[in-house]
Amino acid sequence: MTTHAQTNPAKSKVLIVDDDPQNIYILLEILKNDYAIVAAKNGTKALDLAIQTPQPDLIVLDVMMPDMDGYALCQAIKSRPETQDIPIIFISALDRALDKVKAFDVGGIDYITKPFQREEILVRIATHIEIYHLRQRLYHQTIQLTEKNQKLIRINQDLQAQYHQIKTTQLKLIQAEKMASLGELMAGIAHEINNPTGFIKANINPARTYVQKLFGLINFLLQECPSNATHIQDELEAVDLEFIREDLPQLINSMDLGIDRICKVSNSLRTFSRYDQDHKVEFKLHDGIDSTLLILKHRTQGNKDRPAIDIVKNYGNIPEIYCFPGQLNQVFMNLLANAIEALDEANQGKSFDEIKANPNRITIETKMVGDEQVQVGIQDNGCGMKPEVKTRIFDQGFTTKDVSKGTGLGMAIAKQIVTEKHGGTITCKSELGEGTEFIISLPMK
Secondary structure, eight states: OOOBOOOOTTSOEEEEEOSOHHHHHHHHHHHTTTSEEEEESSHHHHHHHHTSSSOOSEEEEOSOOSSSOHHHHHHHHHHSTTTTTSOEEEEESOOOHHHHHHHHHTTOSEEEESSOOHHHHHHHHHHHHHHHHHHHHHHHHHHHHHHHHHHHHHHHHHHHHHHHHHHHHHHHHHHHHHHHHHHHHHHHHHHHHHHHHHHHHHHHHHHHHHHHHHHHHHHHHHHHSOTTOHHHHHHHHHHTHHHHHHHHHHHHHHHHHHHHHHHHHHHHHHHHTOOOOSSOEEEOHHHHHHHHHHHTHHHHSOOSSSOOOEEEEEOOOOOOEEEOHHHHHHHHHHHHHHHHHHHHHHHTTOOHHHHHHSOOEEEEEEEEETTTEEEEEEEEOSOOOOHHHHTTTTSTTOOSSOTTTOOSOHHHHHHHIIIIITSOEEEEEEETTTEEEEEEEEEOO
């Protein structure tokens, strides 16, 4: 049998579990004005009432019951996820310490010994219901805060993704504009060089022929002139005809070699600045590296402060790869220019002889890695990097140069070209005072 008091939705709900109707009646009379009461005479019914909606805010539980004692019922209630948080007060005539300890062990929060006082019952029940409600509110507030925190985390992740996308887009635009400007500039220079050099080159052989004919004519005229014509001999000695006869062909050959050199520079400019299409094309990496070295030659030559930088090329037998040539040339330009700057930095405070004793060197090595990867290594014996610099070398906007000398975009663009545009990798090995090596791995297709 189950006893119900008149319930009030605004009141806290208390479940009384006792096999003695008299005890239920007494508790009902004490609590009915302040709480909505439901009651059960056995454990089975009490379990059913405990899970009904709304659930009890507190359970007053007798220990001694026939089918299931209070300890077993408390354990059953605490073992269910939907009822485990309901506070349980034991109320019993058993007053041994062992009985009270067992009540707390199985999950009770309080223990009242019969006979009990009205005021004691009211105070203890009110206290534990208030604590329960506070815990419930705290639990719901925790859930709300967790949800808000997760929402903020998602918003933050979205903002970071958008920021990364903006930086990536910005980097692509800068790189594209830089390549376009550089390509137009170098293509224009190459075009302007080609016109006059082409004209001179085309006239070198006719000029050589004309010189040979003129010398032949002079020889003929000298044979026909009187041998005792002293004024002619004086004039020949004045112009030093024999020297001209020997030197002029060499002079024309030197001009021919100079024109060839200018043509190589022009071709290097065109190779370096070649416009990339919207798809990859076959390209010889060695041509790109050589063209970049030729453009930077004025920076590797010796000057009053240091000897020339040794360029060591350990080129392996690598095939053409599918790539965007102009963009890879830009990567080579950034890496080689940085290597030159690292060497110049390492030279500060050293004399010419000190540098000559330990020459500046840039080593470029190319080789196959497996059957599908080409590797390019660019190493210098310059100043090297600190660990904190090495970890940030590819960060956009990071630079160790003065504000007017560096933007912090070169290495970030290089990494983007290698990784995103070509599906490759670029890594950095560096020790302070021991130099730096960048290793680029590129798929052949």
